[in-house]
Amino acid sequence: MAKPRKQKNEEQKADNSEAVVKHQKLCLSIDLEKRRIYGYTELEVVVPENGIVGLHADNLMIESVMVDGGPARFEIFPHYQQMDSDDRWCSVSSANSAADAAGSVYVSCLERELVPNLLIMCSSEVVKPVPKQPEQTGQENGTQISSESKQVTVVTESTYVSINMLCWVQNVKLIHIDFWVEKIETGIHIEKDVMHTNNQIRRARCWFPCMDDSSQRCCFDLEFTVANNLVAASTGTLMYQVLSNDDPPRKTYVYRISVPVAAQWISLAVAPFEIFPDRHNNLITHICLLANSSKLQNTVGFLHSAYSHYEHYLSTKFPFGSYTQVFIDPEMAVSSLSLGASMSIFSSQILFDEKIIDQTIDTRIKLAYGLARQWFGVYITAEAANDEWLLDGLAWFLTDSFIKQFLGNNEARYRRYK
Template identity: 25%
Template sequence: MPEPHTPISSHTPEPRPEFMPIAVHIDFILRSPVDGIQFVLPTGSESYPYRVPHAYTTSSSPDAARCLGMSPTYFSSGGLTTAAQVAHPNNSNKTIFFFSQAVLTFVQHVAFAAGPFHVHPIPTELTSEDTSGISQPLMHAFCLPGHESMLHSSISSLRSAMNFYSTEFGSYPFGSYKVVAVDKMPVQRFDSSTLSIITDSIEQVLETWQALSHALACQWMRINIQQKTWSDTWLVNGLALYITGLFVCKLLGNNEYRYRLKSMPPICQPQHNDPPDSMTLPFVNLKAPLVLHILDRRLGKSGTSPGLPQLQNNALSTHLFLRTCRKVSGIDLRSFAEQWIYGSGCPAFGFSASFNRKKMAVEIMMRQDSPAYKVLEHNKVSKLLHKPVPFFEGQMTVWIHEADGTPYEHILDIRSSFKHFEVPFNTKYKHIRRNTKRYLARQAAAQAAAEGDAEAAEAMGLIDMGFGLEIWEKEKERENWKVADCTEEDEQVMSGATYEWICMDADFEWIATISFEQPDFMWVSQLQRDRDVVAQLEAVNALAKQSTAIISSTFTKTVLVSNYYYRIRCEAAMALVHCAIRKLDFLGLFHLFKLFLRYCYDPEDPNQDLFAHTYVPKPNDFSDLAEYFVRKRPVTAPVPKNVFTVEEVPIIASIVELPESRDLSDNAEDVDVMPRDTLGMFQSLTAAAAHVMTS
C-alpha cells in the first residue's frame, strides 16, 4: 500500500498470483472451566435434588462440573457435518460430534448445549410459503423433560415471526434456527448464530413472545450484521429492537406497540467510545429503537423505504446508514443526527394553550429546555465529548378537538427555545355543550324503556355512548359506587370552553418530556373520547396528578369499561392510589376495594359493609388474558401508609387473612398464582398498619 499523500501511478498494476487459502487448526482442551460454560447438576439432598443434568455456553458461569448419568442431545450454532457423529478413538463410552458453520460468524456468537432435551420441530406455514414462494428454514425448540406442555404455547409465534422478518427484511441469513430453554441461566437470554439459549423462568406469555421474537430478530441484526465500531452498537441493537416492535405491532396490535413506545422513559443519547457495559447497555437498548422510530416517521412522510446496501464484512456503521437514508429519501438528516445520534440528551417541553376570541385562534406557548446542555454548559471537555445541543429543532403535530367534535391537525415548527404559536380556529361555535344532548337522550330513552316502550328500548342501543358504562346509568348503582358528579360551578366552567381538548405530539415523533397544562375536565374528555391509546395514557398520567372525587370516579369507570385497551385499564387502577387521601375520605381506596371485590370475589349483597364481611375468592381465569391482567391490577396497587387509623387496623388483619378461606381442591395450578397476585396488596396493607401502630 502506498504511503498517505503519495501519488499513485496511473498505469494498471500487474495481476498478483492467487494462492490457496491457509487453514489454521488449533486443538485445545478446556479443563475445569470458570467462565463460558454452565453445568447444571442435581444438588443431592439439598434444594434441587431432581434437576436434569445439562450444560450450555453462556457469557458467565459460576461453577464447573461434569454432566453425567443420562443420554444427552447435542446441538450447536451451525449444522452437523456429513460425518456428524463418530465414536471416540480411545474411549468407546464417548461420542464426538462435528459441527460446521457455513456462514462467517464472529467467535462470540458460537454456542452449544448438551443434555437430555425434548425436541419439538416447529412446523412451517403452508399458506405463507405458497404465497411468498420462499422455502422456510428449519426451526426446532428444545426443553428439559417435564416442560413439554409449556413449550408449545411459548413458541407458537416463532414461525410467524420468521415469515414476517423474511418477508419484510430479507431472507433468513442462516440455514436453520434453534431455541433451547435451560435451567439456572444467569441472564435471560444468550443469542448466538442459529441458536438462542433462553432461561426457562419466563412466565407471562406476552413477555415470552416478545423475548423470543427479539431473539430471532437478532439473527438478522447483531449476529449476521455487526456494528463496525463500538459507537455503532446503538444502531444494530436498535434495529433488532425496532423490527421486533413491528412484529409485536402485527401480532398484538397497534395499541400494544404504541403503548410500549410511550411507556419508555426518555434517556440520554447512547454514544460510546468503549464497549457498553451492563450498566449502560439498557440505556442504549431503550433509546435506540425510539430514535429509529422517529427517523422512520420522518422518512415515511417522504414516501420512501430505504434498505441496507451491500455491507463489507457485514459491518454496519452509523455514517453509512445515514448516508443510505439520505440518498434514498432525499432528506437532509444532518440536524437529526446531531440532535439524536451524535449529540446527547432529550428535550423537555412545556406547553400552555388559551383561546383568543378576537383573533379566533388558539395561542400555544412553547418552552423548551435541554437538561444535558445545562449540565455540561460550563464543562468544555465534557461538552466537546457529549455534544449536547442548546435546543432541539423539528416539527410537532398537534390535534385540536374543537367544539363540533372534529379533530383538526396543526404543525408547530420548532426552531428555538421559546415560541408563541397562533393556531387558527375552524369551528364557528363559541361554547361547548359537553355531552348534554347525548346524556339527555340517554336519560329520556331509559325512562321510556322503563315504562315499557319497546321502541325506546331498541333506540337505546343506537345511541353512541363511546366509552359509556351501562350499570352506572342507574342511580342506585351510582350511589353504591359513590360516583361523583359535576357541580353547577363545574358545568359553568365547562360550558365556557371553546374546544374539547388538545393532544400534543399526536404522531409520536419526539423523544421528550412534554408537560401540557389544560383543565382536568379536558383530560377527562380526552380519556373518554379519544380512541388513541397514547392519548388515553397521557390523560391518565395527567389526571393522576390531580386528586378529586370526579377523577377517582373516572378512573374507576375506565377500569370497568371493557372497550378500553387493557393496559389503560391497568394504569387507571394504579392511578386510583393518588385519590386515597383524607381530603377525599379515601375515596380512591374505596373504589380500589370495590374493584377488587368485583373481579376477585363472587357477587354478594350490595348493601353489606365492605370492610366487615368475609368473602370467598374466585379462582383465577386465564381464558381472557386481558381481563386477567386487569383483575390483578387492583390487587397489586400500593396502599399509602397514612390511609388507616388505629380503629381500622383490625379490618386490615381480616383482609390479610382472606386467602386462607380459599378452596383450592379443584384447581391445583391456582395455588401459587393467587398468593403472588395478592402479595403486593397484603404487603402494602400490613405496612400501612405497622405505620399506624408505631406512629
C-alpha cells in the same frame, strides 16, 4: 450518533501486519461427569509478514501446536497478570477520585484483553510464481514485440498492476492446536448434566483458542462428542450424527456454519434435551429439558409467524439457514438471552402452560426480539462497541413491526411508552 465507516486508503489496504483466519474447525469431547472438555482446533490462517500468528486462549492448557503438519514453537502467557496500580490509588482522596482510579484499572484490563496471548511461530516464506516473459527484440513507445510470434502487445500501467496482483499469493498455513479446558469458570458453565456457553464479550477464548475479535469473521466446522444420552445443540446446520463403538457408546454431532461469523457467536448447549421441530417451519427447532416440554409446545407455536414476517419486512431470507431456540433452567442461565449465530439460549422461566394468560405477550416479544437480533447484532455487527446501541435499536424496531402486525397498534404504543 454512529460514526460513518472510514474509507481505507491504499496504504491500509496493503497492510499485512495482522493474521487473518479464513476457516476454523473445532472438535471437542465433553465429559460432564468428570467436568472435562478437551479436543483440538484447526485454523486456516493468512500468516503476516513477520511469521507470528497471535490467538486468544484463556483458562486453556495448550498441549501441542503444529503448522502444516510439523511441530511449531509457541508461547502463551496469562492475560490476568498482577498489574502494579499503586500509583493510581495513591491519588485517591475522595469518592470521585476512587471511581476514576477504578475506571482506569478496568479500562486497562479491557485493553490488555485485546492483545493475543498465544503466539505461534510460523514460516513467513511465500512462493510467488512469476509469469515467464517472452523474449523481446524491440521496444518503442510502450510497445513490446515478441521475436517468435511477431505480435504487438500494448503494455499499460493497469496491465502491470494486474500482473503484480496475480503474482501475489497469500501465505496460508494450517494451524493445529491440541488443548483442554483447564478452568471451567467463565465463558462455559456446567451444572450436573447441563452445560452451556454464553456470548459475553471476549469469552469464546475461554473454551477454545481463536481470534476473539469481532472484526475476525470466518466459517466454522464444529464437532462435539458427548455421552449417548445427551444432545449437543450448537451454531449452524446439523450435518449428521455418528454413534461410536465405544463402551459405553458416545455420539458425535457435526455442525457447519457457512456464513462468516466472529468466534463470540459460536454457542453450545449440552444436556439430555428434548427436540421439537416447528410444526409450520422446518427451519426452526425448539429444544428444552423434558420437564418443560409441555410448556414449550404451548409457548413457541407463534414463532413461525415472526420468522415469516421478518423475512417479508426485510425482503431477505434468514441469514443462517436455520434457527434453534434452547431453553435451560433459570438457575443455569447467565442472562435471560444468550445469542449465538442461528441459535438463542433462553431461560425456561419465560415458558408458560395453557392456563397462563398474563405472560403470553411478554414471552412472545422476548422470543421475537431474540430472533430479530440474528439479523441486527449477529449477522450485521457494529464496527466499534460504541455503535452497539444502533443494532439493538434496529432489532427493537423490527420487533416493534411484529407487535404492530400481530398484536395491534395499541399494544405496540403501550410497549413503546411503557
